[in-house]
Amino acid sequence: MYKVKVYVTLRESVLDPQGAAVKHSLQSLSYNEVSDVRIGKYMELTVEKSERNVEDVVKEVCERLLANPVIEDYRYEIEECVAQ
């Protein structure tokens, strides 16, 4: 069994209105060193072992559903864990 962490964010070239609003808010709190904020999604997947390679499966679900490649990038971390 694998624990998979998936991070989805808007691509660098795409303006992130939520991120921009949060950045302004942080700067108004005098955190001027915060120069950029990008808001994204974090998902945890539990993936059972199968005949398919786990990384292939994770990539496929990211491309097909979890992220929209037109505006979003994704990255993931896969960790194998032993069932209790």
Place this chain on the structure above:
Amino acid sequence: MKFAVIVFPGSNCDVDMYHAIKDELREEVEYVWHDADHLDEYDGILLPGGFSYGDYLRTGAIARFSRVMQEVVKAANAGKPVLGVCNGFQILLESGLLPGAMRRNESLRFICRPTNLKVENNETIFTSEYKKGEIITVPIAHGEGNYYCDEETLQKLKDNRQIVFTYKNNPNGSLEDIAGIINEKGNVLGMMPHPERAVDELLGGADGLKLFRSIVKTFRNAVVV
């Protein structure tokens, strides 16, 4: 002409769409549930607004994998008119029937009010009843109508005259003021404004009715020939 209004869990403009077709346009119309496995008997497919599947993950992202969407793709490939309004437009984008994607409105607010649209292309099956450049008033009601596509796609949209409606005063930050686009073949239209909410002067205006009349006129002409 017989229309299908596709209903997803969370659709909420399906009744308006049905009313527009049945009572104002006076054509046949039926509701079709999202797990339907054929749409053969319908001449036109309407994807209404709302919040299909609660807008979970992304707007339209889950609806696009519902069973009926395979049939909508088939109908689109067969050349039938397919109209997606608001959430329906978002579903068409997610399904790849139209290019691009939606972002949150620039203001981060849900905006619900009448907007002025310019008819950029009146040589489509959806807009032939409008004059070129005509300004029409149609309401919008969305939180994610901020259209985006890459430069290459935008150039293609322009070259092929696929930008059908633009906002006169951009309410949401949408690229190039885009309010509605059509596919290359010219039979799939997606738009954020709600033409089905502008079909009766008593309820604030009837500028949306010509859109539906255009579809029916094209259909009738094709059948006569």
